[in-house]
Amino acid sequence: MAAAGTQKALTEELIVAVAKTDKSTPRFRNVKRRVDEALKSFQHARTDQFAVAKQLEGLQEKFQVLNRDDLADALRPRLAELDEHRSSVFPEILSFLLQLADRPAQLSRVERIEQLQPEEEEKQLSWTDLDASETAYCDEDIWENVDYGASSSDEDDISSISSGTQPAPSFTQPTIEDDYVIPDDIFSSGEDGVLVTSITSAQFWRDVHSADPPTAAKESSRTITELQMVREVIFMLQGLPTSLLWRLDGSVEVDRRYTLAHLSQEVLSSILRSIGDCGAKIDILRQFAKTPQSAACMQTFHRSIEDRLHKFDKFLSDVQERYLSPSSSVAISLLHLSDDVQQESKLLVLLADLVSSFDQTAKNDIQFLDLLFDLVCITQATGDDENFAVLAHIFFLCFETYARPLRSWMETGTLEPSLFIAENPGKGDLRTLWHDWFTLDIQAKAPSVPKFIRPFAHKIFITGKSMVFLKRLNMAQSLDAPGKASLTFEDVYPSNSPSLCLPFYALLESALSNVVNEHHLFTSSLLRTELNEQCGLWLSLQALEHIHLCKDMSLLGPIDTKIFELIDRGKGGWSDRFLLTEFAQTAFSVLPFIDPSRLIVRSAKRSDNRSRSVKILSSLSFDYVLPWPVANIITKDGMAAYQRLSTFLMQIRRARYTVVKQRLQYSDQDSHSKGRTLSYAIRHNLLWFLNVIYSHLTSFVISSTTESLRKYLSTASDVDAMIEAHRSYMASLEEQCLLSKNLHPLHQATLTILDLCISFGDLHTSRFQHHTSLDPTRTPRKQIPGKPFKSGLTPTPRKTRYEYSYGDEDDSDSDEGLDETDSQSEDEDGDTSPDRRGSIHEAQYVQRLKDIRIQFNHLVAFMAAGLKGVGRVDGQVSWEMLAEKLEWRKERTAGWS
Structure with missing residues (x-):
């Protein structure tokens, strides 16, 4: 309990001492409650x-x-x-x-330990210390009785005898002589008195009230000479404390107690205030010179400030020497000194304003460079050529220090943290080197780039990335710097040049532009050459054009036929990526610019398994793996656009394959029926639409746009321009091929027409099955033009995975083949459409044909009107051309309506 009470009392005393609050206040109780909780929850473990x-x-x-x-x-x-002295608190x-301890092995010195030894206290002397054996005066008769008889009278002897007492010894007081006073004439003569008086009078600051700061209420009370005032002004400008001029809160105040005999107080105060303001500005620079700087650019400026202050101090020393030299006959004038100081310190005042205008604690060298650049431009605009030249030299010294990381980035691709370029810590994939490894960090609120470099920041960024790219290609080691990357005042302002009359910012911008453009042109042209000749950029573009943009249908035809036949037969392996990859690699291996090992067919699982729609083909994708240098030009977004174009073109070919396949499946029993005539008309118009849109996309849009891409790439200035050219190329292709977001309704209308083609083929197949069942003696198939007639065919048994033949399969229209297709479609794909389940009658057949015709006419009219509308807004010529082609059939619709 006693310990708890002691702890409570100590806690209260500590709170009162630290928090400066009374025990009766609520704040004291709150603080005490928090302290008690902290003390209770803290566990004090022993060492x-x-x-x-x-x-x-x-x-x-x-x-x-x-x-x-x-x-x-x-x-x-x-x-x-x-x-030897153990205690429980020693651990x-x-x-x-x-x-x-702070690095004891490096900072500790044994001499310091010896200096910390406590000094021995001086012992006070005692008699025992002086004579420890007590034998100092034992041989002398100092302790014997003194015989005073020889010097006393008889009366004294009698009285002393009669009294029986021994008279006390008497001691005579020695006489104290007066101290000797040294006369003044021993040390100085009469002439030296005048010198002492002059020295004493020259020390005007020796006043009982001179230690007080000057105030406006005090009146002038003492007149001093102009030489004394000049010396005080020089001392103040040198940063020394004076009695005439006082430093208060960053300014210099005049002590009005001192005045000159030949000047009024107002004039003197005006001159001294002018000099004091100049001294206050110089004090700012002196304080800045004493502050260490961490940024390299600021250190260079710090050194320049020290040089200017040293030059100014030399000027003050020369003035002081001129005034105090006994051999010189110079008129002492405070006004003349003020003019000289104002002229000499004009540059220092400008630099002091610069130092005062930026936040030194923020250590923002970007802000400092901007302010220094503005100061140089303003000084030139005012016509101060002398100070402009000095400030420009200081600017270029600071800029040279700042530009060293820039030069290292442009010449070697080495990135330093102080640069305005950020490095992504998660880099690693070379295919994204150009896009994701580095970021240009330019902020509007907190600028990280000086204003005079900001117009060239992007080119500097590209130049450095090009060097990093070349290093990854093992090319940067053999490169030499294209030229000088540093700038000096002589480079911008050559001697005896008429450019001295031009603005500083314009000449600096021109010089920086020349340096940056020289490095940018050198690295970009070299990298562009490497991409074209060594990395296979043009070969990759040719490969993508053949694989995705269907430049050669002789290679894609067998692949399409294999996929479409497997879909029609209900084969589950139509989307087998291993089978399709091997088949595609075999088909494209005949081209020398395509590496078959880079070609991969991917298949995505779809939730809907509608094989009777062209949308099912979107689950297939042909991927061509690009080399990593080319992958930086053709990005993932570009490859995705290639996939969308390839899928759309395959969907059109799928619809055309279905319509063309039905060309021989007509019965002789309904040769003059209305359904057959309508079927021929629908088939003709469907083929017309498919041929128009496919030829428009491939022969006009893709070919002309690809030719424009090749021109842009051949004249691109750097990698960014090449990337932008390819991005614009893919965006233009998607827009003209109706794949952009703003043309989504037109794209959906096109897909609906393609699905109508599939529906028409299924309807015609069902109708053909009905007639075959009614006439069993009918020849089940007719000879296909271009192929020999084959007879005696039997249904092919179902094959397992990887057993499909790559050869051209017979496009048989026999009853057995159709029955097999129907059964496999129902069993494997789960398609239960009425057109595929069984045969239909003539009336139903004609009605469905009319429905297909009506829907087709509506969709084509909608597409034509939509294309003309967007063509008027965005001005794409290809849309208007396609709309005119689609409107061509309006005049002929009456013949089959």
Whole structure:
């Protein structure tokens, strides 16, 4: 209980002492409650004395390893001496000292330990110390009785005898002589008195009230000479404390107690205030010169400030020497000194304003460079050519220091943290080197790039990335710098050049542009050559044009036929990526610019398994793996656009394959029926639409746009321009091929027409099955033009995975083949459409044909009107051309309506 009470009292005293609050206030109670909770929750663990001893032994060994045996020898006996006086608090004390130690092996010195030894107190002398044996005066008769009879009278003898007492010895007081006073004439003569008086009068600051700061209420009380005032002004400008001019809160105040005999107080105050303002500005620079700088650019400016201050101090020393030299006959004038100081310190005042205008604590060298650049431009605009030249030299010195990371980035691709380019820590994929490895960090609110470099920041960024790219291609080691990357005042303003009359910012911008453009042109042209000749950019574009843009249908035809036949037969392996990959690699291996090992067919699982729609083909994708340098030009978004174009063109070919396949499946029994005539008309118009849109996309849109891409790529200035050219190329292709987002309704209308083609083929197949069942003696198939007639065919048994033939399969229209297709479609694809389940009658057949015709006419009219509408807005010529082609059939619709 006593301990708890003591702790409570100590806690209250501590709160009162630290928080400065009374015990009766609510704030005191709140603070005390928080302190009590903190003390209760804190667990005070004892220090492990063995761990401390182990640390001390390790420290001794560390001293010996680092060849500091003197420290180890000094520590060892002290620890041994400490063991003789054991205490329970020694481990805590030693642990605390070990935690406070700061690199003892490097910073500790034995001499400092010896200096910390306590000084021995001087012992006061005692008689025992003076004579310990007490034999100093034992041989002398100082302790014997003194015989005073020889010098006393008889009366004294009688009285002393009669009284029986011994008279007390008497001591005579020695006489004290007066101290000797040295006369003044021994040290100085009469002439020296005048010198002493002049020296005393020259020390005008020796006044009882001179230590007080000047105030406006005090009146002038003492007249001094102009030489004294000039000396005080010079001392103040040199940064020394003076009695005439006082430094208060960053300004210089005039002590009005001093005046000149030949000047009024108002004139004198005006001159001194002018000089004081100049001195206050110089004090700012002196304070800045004493502050260490961390940024390299600021260190260069710091050095320049020191040089200017040194030059100004030399000027003050020369003035002081001229005034105080006994051999010179110079008229002492405070006004003349003020004019000289104003002229000499004009540059320093400008620099002081610059230092005062930016935040030194923020350490923002970008802001400093912008302010220095503005100061140089303003100084030139005011016509101060002398100070402009000095400021321009300082600017170029600072800029040269700042530009060293820029030069390293442009010449070697080496990135430093102080640059305005950020490096992505998660880099690693070379295919995204150009896009994701580095980022240009330019912010509007907190600018990270000086204003005079901002117009060239992007080119600097591209130049450095090009060097990194070339390093990855093992090309940067053999490169030489194209030219000089640094700038000086002489480079921008050559001597005896008429460019001195041009603005500084224009000449600096021109010089920076020349340097940056020279490096940019060198690296970009070299990288562009490497991409074209060594990395296979043009070969990759040719490969993509053949694989995705269907440039050669002789290669894609067999692939399409295999896929479409498998879909029609209900084969589940139509989307087998292994089968299709091997088949595609075999088909494209005949082209020398395509590497078959880079071609991969991918298949995505779809939730809907509608084989009777062209949309099912979107689950297939032909991927061509590009080399990583080319992959930086043709990005993932570009490859996705290639996939969409390839899928759309395959969907059109799928619809055309279905319509063309039905060309021989007509019965002789309904040769003059209305359904047959309508079927021929629908088939003709469907083929017309498919041929128009496919030829428009391939022969006009893709070919002309690809030719434009080749021209742009051949004249591109750098990799960014090449990437932008390809991105614009893919965007233009998607727009003209109706695949952009704003043309989504037209694209859906086109897909609906393609699905109508599939529906028409299915309807015609069902109708053909009906007639075959009614006439069993009918020849089940007719000879296909261009192929020999084959007879005696039997249904092919179902094959397992990887057993499909790559050869051309017979496009048989026999009943057995159709029955097999129907059964496999129902069993494997789960398609239960009425057109595929069984035969239909004539009336139903004609009605469905009319529905297809009506829907087709509506969709074609909608597409034509939509294309003309968007063509008027965006001005794409290809849309208007396609709309005119689609409107061509309006005049002929009456013949089959």
